[in-house]
Amino acid sequence: xxxxxxxxxxxxxxxxxxxxxxxxxxxxxxxxxxxxxxxxxxxxxxxxxxxxxxxxxxxxxxxxxxxxxxxxxxxxxxxxxxxxxxxxxxxxxxxxxxxxxxxxxxxxxxxxxxxxxxxxxxxxxxxxxxxxxxxxxxxxx
Ligand SMILES: CC(C)(COP(=O)(O)OP(=O)(O)OC[C@H]1O[C@@H](n2cnc3c(N)ncnc32)[C@H](O)[C@@H]1OP(=O)(O)O)[C@@H](O)C(=O)NCCC(=O)NCCSC(=O)Cc1ccccc1
Numbered sequence: 001x002x003x004x005x006x007x008x009x010x011x012x013x014x015x016x017x018x019x020x021x022x023x024x025x026x027x028x029x030x031x032x033x034x035x036x037x038x039x040x041x042x043x044x045x046x047x048x049x050x051x052x053x054x055x056x057x058x059x060x061x062x063x064x065x066x067x068x069x070x071x072x073x074x075x076x077x078x079x080x081x082x083x084x085x086x087x088x089x090x091x092x093x094x095x096x097x098x099x100x101x102x103x104x105x106x107x108x109x110x111x112x113x114x115x116x117x118x119x120x121x122x123x124x125x126x127x128x129x130x131x132x133x134x135x136x137x138x139x140x141x
Contacts, residue, residue, distance in 0.1 A: 003073040009066045033102035036063035040096050051091040056127050063101035064113035064131040075141050082132040089126045096120040
């Protein structure tokens with residue numbers, strides 16, 4: 001069983017990361033990972049009218065963070081130490097973005113997460129990313 005379910009993750013983000021919590025929603029959560037939705041609005045668009053890279057990265061970073069916290073509990077100081085992203089296709093402006101983030105390895109100090117992004121209603125990936133996080137030492141949350 002996960003240490004944090006979708007509702008607990010939602011409450012955690014609302015409390016700890018209110019800057020973005022309102023535009024993100026947990027779609028699905030299971031043992032392997034999470035699907036997080038970005039409610040796309042005007043502020044996520046780049047010149048040309050497609051969803052911009054910073055917004056895609058934000059969605060992936062929070063999805064990966066939540067995938068890890070669902071397994072280890074609310075360790076706030078779990079921090080991103082490495083990330084790489086391939087932008088494959090232009091996501092459409094008028095559709096939400098979904099990110100599926102799966103924990104490939106959960107160690108004592110490092111967690112490695114694989115993420116795929118698609119526009120809602122499409123199957124083709126618009127981006128893929130890898131994230132590594134440092135899990136804080138015992139006693140540091
Ligand atoms: C801390 C570490 C990852 C590793 O450090 P090292 O090279 O091993 O050693 P160093 O001497 O520098 O520090 C050791 C001291 O640090 C304390 N400690 C605290 N936490 C941790 C931890 N997790 N892991 C390890 N240590 C941790 C620890 O108790 C110790 O304290 P002490 O000395 O005994 O009193 C460092 O490279 C760093 O901070 N990098 C920048 C990371 C960054 O800013 N990322 C971007 C933003 S993150 C984000 O946005 C996430 C997010 C996503 C989505 C949504 C929301 C959030």
